[in-house]
Amino acid sequence: MSKIDWVLQELDGLKQAGLYNAIRTIESPQGAWLTVDGKKVLNFCSNNYLGLANHPRIVEAAKKATETLGVGPGAVRSIAGTMSVHINLEERLARFKGVEAAITFQSGFTANLATIPALVGKEDVIFSDRLNHASIIDGCRLSGAKIIAYEHNDPASLEAQMKENLPHFRRALVVTDGVFSMDGDIAPLPDLYEVAKKYDVLLMVDDAHGEGVLGKGGRGIVDHFGLHGKVDVEVGTLSKAFGVMGGVVAGEAHIVEWLRQRGRPFLFSSALTAPDAAACLAAVDLLEESTELVDKLWENGRYFKAEMQNMGFDTGVSETPITPVMLGEAKLAQEFSRRLFEQGVFAMPIGYPTVPQGKARIRVMISAAHSKADLDKGLEAFGKTGIKLGVL
Numbered sequence: 001m002s003k004i005d006w007v008l009q010e011l012d013g014l015k016q017a018g019l020y021n022a023i024r025t026i027e028s029p030q031g032a033w034l035t036v037d038g039k040k041v042l043n044f045c046s047n048n049y050l051g052l053a054n055h056p057r058i059v060e061a062a063k064k065a066t067e068t069l070g071v072g073p074g075a076v077r078s079i080a081g082t083m084s085v086h087i088n089l090e091e092r093l094a095r096f097k098g099v100e101a102a103i104t105f106q107s108g109f110t111a112n113l114a115t116i117p118a119l120v121g122k123e124d125v126i127f128s129d130r131l132n133h134a135s136i137i138d139g140c141r142l143s144g145a146k147i148i149a150y151e152h153n154d155p156a157s158l159e160a161q162m163k164e165n166l167p168h169f170r171r172a173l174v175v176t177d178g179v180f181s182m183d184g185d186i187a188p189l190p191d192l193y194e195v196a197k198k199y200d201v202l203l204m205v206d207d208a209h210g211e212g213v214l215g216k217g218g219r220g221i222v223d224h225f226g227l228h229g230k231v232d233v234e235v236g237t238l239s240k241a242f243g244v245m246g247g248v249v250a251g252e253a254h255i256v257e258w259l260r261q262r263g264r265p266f267l268f269s270s271a272l273t274a275p276d277a278a279a280c281l282a283a284v285d286l287l288e289e290s291t292e293l294v295d296k297l298w299e300n301g302r303y304f305k306a307e308m309q310n311m312g313f314d315t316g317v318s319e320t321p322i323t324p325v326m327l328g329e330a331k332l333a334q335e336f337s338r339r340l341f342e343q344g345v346f347a348m349p350i351g352y353p354t355v356p357q358g359k360a361r362i363r364v365m366i367s368a369a370h371s372k373a374d375l376d377k378g379l380e381a382f383g384k385t386g387i388k389l390g391v392l
C-alpha cells in the first residue's frame with residue numbers, strides 16, 4: 001500500500017465512468033481551425049468568440065508593448081506593478097461599459113476571488129444561482145459568508161430565500177452568471193434586479209460569456225437589458241471574446257476603489273503583464289470601431305443552431321451562440337466526440353461534475369472566425385455521427 005493508492009483508484013474510477021478528461025495539445029494559434037495532435041481540425045471548443053485571440057492588430061499591440069515595456073510585471077499592482085497601460089485599460093473599459101470605474105485582474109477567476117470576499121464576510125449572506133460558475137462558488141466560500149443557492153434563473157425562488165433569511169444577517173449579496181456557459185441561457189437580470197432593489201441588496205453579475213457577446217457591440221448583459229447604473233458589480237473576463245487574458249470589475253467608483261484596497265489577488269498576486277494589457281486595449285479599440293464581429297458571431301450562432309435543430313438534435317435552452325448538443329450519458333458524449341475528431345471536427349464532451357449526471361453533452365462554441373463552409377462541415381459531421389450512434 002502506498003500513500004497515493006487512493007489517487008490511482010480515483011483516476012481509474014474517472015476512466016470507468018467516462019469522466020476522465022484526456023486533454024489535447026494545441027500546436028497552432030487559436031482560430032476556426034487548430035492543429036491538434038498533428039492533425040488539422042475544425043475548432044468547436046474555444047471561447048474565442050470574435051476570433052480576436054490571433055487578430056493581427058492585437059498581436060501587434062502585444063509585440064509593441066513587449067518592446068517598449070518588457071514582459072514581466074515585476075510586482076503586485078499595489079506595490080510597483082501598476083503601469084500606465086493598466087490605468088489606460090481600466091479607463092477605456094469603464095467608458096466602453098458606461099460605468100464610473102473599472103479595475104482589472106489577472107483573470108476572470110481572480111476577479112471573482114477578489115470581489116466577493118471584499119463585499120461580504122462571516123456575518124453576511126450570499127444568494128447564489130444554483131448553476132453559478134466554479135469561480136463564483138469559490139469566491140463565495142472564501143468570503144466566509146453563509147451561501148444560499150436559489151433555483152436556477154428563478155427570481156421567485158430568490159425572493160423566497162431572501163424573505164426567509166435576510167433578517168438573520170448583517171449584509172447580503174445576490175450573485176449570478178450573466179450567460180450560463182454550459183447551457184447558453186441568459187440570467188433574467190431585470191427581474192433579479194427588481195428583487196434585489198426591493199430588499200436593498202447588492203447585485204453582482206459575472207458576465208464572462210456575455211462580455212464582447214451580448215449588448216450593443218459586445219458591451220455585455222447590463223447593456224443588453226438596458227440596466228445601466230442598476231447593477232452594482234459587473235465582473236467580466238478579457239480571456240474569452242476579448243481574445244487575451246485578464247478579468248475586469250466594472251461599476252460604481254467607490255466599489256472599484258474598495259477593490260483596489262481590499263481585493264486580495266490585486267494585493268497579493270502580480271499584475272497583468274504589459275503585453276496582455278496592451279493587447280486588451282487593442283481589443284477595446286476593435287470593439288468600439290465596429291459591431292461587425294459581434295454581428296457575425298450571432299449570425300453564425302443562429303445558423304448553426306437552426307440547422308442542428310432541423311436535423312433533430314436537442315440543443316437545450318441556449319439563447320446565445322453557445323450550442324449544447326444534449327446526449328445524456330457521459331460515455332455517449334465521449335464516443336460522439338471521438339468520432340467527430342476522426343472526421344476532423346474538434347468538439348469537447350462535457351460531463352459530471354461540470355454538468356449534472358445524465359446531462360452530458362457536446363458543447364459547440366461558435367465563433368465569428370467560422371466561415372459558412374466551416375459550419376457546414378461541422379453540421380455534416382454531426383449529422384453522420386448522430387445517425388451512426390442512434391441519436392437521430
Ligand SMILES: *Cc1c(COP(=O)(O)O)cnc(C)c1O
Nearest residue numbers: 107108109133135206208237239
Ligand atoms: C470563464 C469564466 C470565468 C473565468 O474567466 P478567466 O478569465 O478564464 O479566468 C469566470 N466566470 C465565468 C462565469 C466564466 O465563464
